[in-house]
Structures are given as structure tokens and as C-alpha cells.
Amino acid sequence: MDEEYDCIVLGTGLKECILSGMLSVSGKKVLHVDRNKYYGGESASICPLEELFSKFAAAPPDESYGRGRDWNVDLIPKFLMANGSLVKLLIHTGVTRYLEFKSVEGSYVYKGGKIAKVPVDQKEALASDLMGVFEKRRFRNFLVYVQDFQADDPKTWKDFDPNTQNMQALYEKYSLDKNTQDFTGHALALHRDDSYLNRPAIETVNRIKLYSESLARYGKSPYLYPMYGLGELPQGFARLSAIYGGTYMLDKPIDEIVLGEGGRVVGVRSGNEIAKCKQVYCDPTYVPDKVHKKGKVIRCICLLDHPIANTKDALSTQIIIPQKQVGRSSDIYVSVVSYTHQVAAKGWFIAMVSTTVETDNPEVEIKPGLDLLGTIRQKFVSVSDYFEPTDDGLQSQIFISQSYDATTHFETTCLDVLDIFKRGTGEEFDFSKIKHELGDEEQ
Amino acid sequence: MATIRVPEQKIILCGEYGVGKSSIFRRFTNNTFVTATDRKSTLGLDHCSKIFSPSDRDLKLQLWDTGGMERVASITSSYYKFAEAAILVFSFDNPASFHVLSQHLLDIVTYAENAKIFLCGNKSDLIEEPPQITDSEMDNFCEQCHNLISGIYKTSCKTGEGLEEMFVDIASQLVNMNRSKIELQSIEQHGFKIVPYEEESQDDGCIC
Incomplete structure (x- = not known):
């Protein structure tokens, strides 16, 4: 670890992995560290199922859930817009070659207590x-x-x-x-x-x-979802970074971000080791004193053994409950994926209900979403703070991403990433720097 | 223009840092060899495809390298996804790289359940007399892992010995095993790759 790098990236969530990949591709010497043993941070897909249950301190799943290893459960639900910025990033960086997708089958909207196709x-x-x-x-x-x-x-x-x-x-x-x-x-x-x-x-x-x-x-809907879950996305960008020379370290606690003259970052300390660098890119959890809380997001993971009523038994779907329909000021989102995406055992569905928290009792807020799901076999609720950096990082050269918001797609995620890249490097990301087709090496 | 697509099989290289995975990859890609561990020589290289024709049936082997992720961290689980075969590599001059193989084997069976697994002893030009890893030790290892290993090879990336034979043999085993599977592959079971707009019209709209 005691080396000198251009950039050190802390956390292997999706945003940090995209940044790490983009920086490596741009010729920067990158060290990418995560305090966890696994890739993905909050953007990981939890596997096996037993781990999800223990994460939420629930009794282990019984046999009806099938093989635990067949499950890959996202903590943050999102879909990709088929023509959106993340897909463009995937294509331009070539990361798409690590992934396979399925089209989300249905897109519905809630009106007067019922759902209708958009x-x-x-x-x-x-x-x-x-x-x-x-x-x-x-x-x-x-x-x-x-x-x-x-x-x-x-x-x-x-x-x-x-x-x-x-x-x-x-x-x-x-x-x-x-x-x-x-x-x-x-x-x-x-x-x-x-x-x-x-x-x-x-x-x-x-x-x-x-x-x-x-x-x-x-076809069917504007959304795509990757086989094996969203956790594949950060991993794909991590591989891109590694292929272009990025160094990876997992299970490495970060004890201090070392500042030098004028409050500029000069390195990162873990135990007695210090890795020197000119810049740090990280998620809010690594710099609690440089972010402020902007709000809260509630996400409820629901395991179901049946599809959602009135969706023509769709194996994947999105339902949006517009705020006004249920007397709120932010929408409630319901997203459903299933065994067809290799994220659940045969016959199982994972529904996720999420929204921006508006009251002191967030669980009540998502009730209209839960009511659409029918019998819920197991429910895991989490309420997480939504953080934003307190400054643009130009002074300290510490560039901090925003927490993942309640939106159900990756458009805001990509905007944040591209904006951080621009602040950090002073230039827009040059997509032409990537070898376009990997075909280069096979012909 | 409808062309018959040659079935493509993802093969991953697994094993300790420094056993010669990238050298195998380089031999496979452009049949070259370098002595120095030089990251730059594989920079930007990800995977590479070559067509083999065992028993008159074309099969495209798509070989993947680790990108050096195993040096300090672990390899992402997505590296293993969709792999049809895995080559477990150790080097003859490093007994530790052999004895740790069960750990790599565990990763393969966990993340690439259906992959066929092959054992490759690399740096055969450095085998001493008596050898640090004997044939019977290799046989024992295969027995211990309940015959999960479908083939054993000795290679030297330095001399080029054994490499072509290894890939030809792997290709022919995959052809036989997958004959029915490849034919049955239905879109129902599989996802699709996303490709740029322009490429979609082409028949071989595969970006890799």
C-alpha cells in the first residue's frame, strides 16, 4: 500500500467503481480500496439468502426458499433506462461485455387504488x-x-x-x-x-x-435489469479499472484521510501504512465530517412466492404511485424482479418498495405500495440517510459522491458521476479514450 | 446476411498471482512471451477469442484473464459468471501455488457452478529433478476434489510447449459436453447483451 498514486478511490459502490474505471482509462494510476470484504458496498447484491436474513437479524430462511446461493438481493432497487446514460456509459466503456440483461416486462402507474399500464x-x-x-x-x-x-x-x-x-x-x-x-x-x-x-x-x-x-x-418497457442483480454493475466497472492498471484492495479499514498544506489531501492512512495521492474520490461513509444529511430514504425488501396481481403475472415490473394519488409530496416506487434474473430461487419474486421519507413513521408511508403486493413472505425494512457533500472538493481535492436517492433508475447516479469526474479532472470524460471494440485483440 | 454463429464459450483463468495466467493469455492471444512481470503488456486486454475446430465442429474459445485483481484483493464474482470452463493454474516452481488450489476451486464451484474445470501446471521448463510437485500429487488432488477436474496439462509459456494441445483438448471436451446444450440454448433462459444502436442491425451484433 505504501506507494504513490494519482487517485485513491474509497468504497466500491457503483459510483466509485464507475469513477475508478474512468480514471484508470484516462491514464491515472488508481488505488481502489474498500473497508468491506466484498465489492459493491451499498450497491452489492446480497448472496446467499442466509446473509440477507442475518444482515437484518431475522431467523434463517426455511427450506421453502430453495437454495440460498440462488439468491442475489439488491439493497438499492433501480432499473436501467434502455437509452439512458448508464447504458451509454456501459457501451462506451465496453463494460457491457461483462453483463447480460433482461427487459423489464411491465411499467404501471397507480390510480384510484388500482394499477394501470403506462x-x-x-x-x-x-x-x-x-x-x-x-x-x-x-x-x-x-x-x-x-x-x-x-x-x-x-x-x-x-x-x-x-x-x-x-x-x-x-x-x-x-x-x-x-x-x-x-x-x-x-x-x-x-x-x-x-x-x-x-x-x-x-x-x-x-x-x-x-x-x-x-x-x-x-419493447415491453423502457427498463433493463442485469442478470444476477445490480451488484454485477460495480464489479464490471471495477474490472475495467483493473484491466487498465487499477490496483484493488478489499477488507482494508481506512483510518485517516491525510491532509497537507492548505487542507489538500496528500494520502490515505490504514493502520501504519500510508498511500500517497493527489486526489481522493469516495462515498459519504468515508468522510462523515464532510457531508450533510439532506433527507432519508426508506426501502423495504419483500420476498414473495407469487407475481403481483393485475400485472399479467409479469416476472419483472415497475409500479409508480404518484404522490398526489396517496396525498404525499414524493412518489412511492415499487420494483419487482424474480428468478428469471437469477436473483431468486425458482418461483420466487423480490419486490422493493421505496420512497423519500416525509414523516416520523416511514413504514406507514409505504403502505400503499405494500398493499399492492399481496401476501408477503418476508419483509426487511431499512431507512437510510441521504447525504450530500458540503463542498465541491476543489480545495481539498476530496471528491465525494451523493448517497443513492429514491429514484428507480440510474439517471441521477450517472449525472453525479460525470459531474464528479469533471470537477476532479477539469475535463469532460472523453469516451474516445477507450478502445472501442474489444474486437481489436481478436482479429 | 444470415450467418451461422459459432458457439462461444467463456473460459476463465484462475490461480495465484504470478503463476503465469497472463502469460498463458498472451500465448493464446498473439503467441508471444515476456519474462518481466510487466503490467503494461496486458493493459487494456480483457479477453480474447479464437476459433477451434475439434471433430469438425467450430467452437470459439473466449479466454479471460483476471486483470491482476487477485494480487491484493479478491476477484469479483462476476468474473466467474457465464463461464463454461475454468483453468486452474499453478506453477511448477512454486509449491504453494499448488497447495492453495482448493481455495480457487471453491470459488469456481461457488460462482461458476456449471463450469468444467481443468488443471494446468505452468512453467514446466522449470521442473526440477526431483520435481517439487509430482504427477501423483496432481492425481491425488484430482481425486480429492471428487473428479471435478476434467483434464490435466503441463505447459511452458516460455517455450510454448503444451499450450496449443491444452486448448485443443479443452475445445474438444467442450464440444462434446455442450453439443446438446448449445443447440438447446433458448432466448427464454438467457439475457441479452446491450449493444450500440448501429450494431444492432448487423447479424453478428456481438460486441465482443
């Missing part, structure tokens, strides 16, 4: 039972507008400037009612709350486009 194209909009006859037509016109919209071609804006006018105005232009606004903003544009209504419409238009372009790629 309509995305004109045909589905006309068939949807979310809207009345006249509203369907208005919604269809709105979808056509979004589809034809090109940010660089004002002719497609149809006398509406999405850069200055807000989303509320766009809804009003198409006379969409509150209900339609609700599922458009939350189930298509995937906003967590209603603050987007007062922001320029371009943001939401682009999000809806991302949703429909993602849907167009693999």
Missing part, C-alpha cells in the same frame, strides 16, 4: 383506461408534439418556447387534466415531486423522449 404510444393511449375519451385525444396530441419535438429545430416547437415557458404551460396548451398531468410527470417523465411544473418544459419533454426512446429499444 400508455406510451398513441395506440396505447387510446386503449388506456386511465383517461376518458376526450382526454385520450388531447393526450395523444400531446404525445405527438413530444415525439416530433427536436431541441435544435424551433419549427417543431409549435409556437411554444420550452426553454422559457414552464411545463404547466405546456400541459395547459394541450388542456391535459390533473390526472393525465400526474401520470405524465411521474410515470413517463419520472419526476419525484411536482416542482418540475414550474421549471422550463424542455426538461420534462426530454425525459418523456428518453422514456419512449428507451421503450423503442427492447
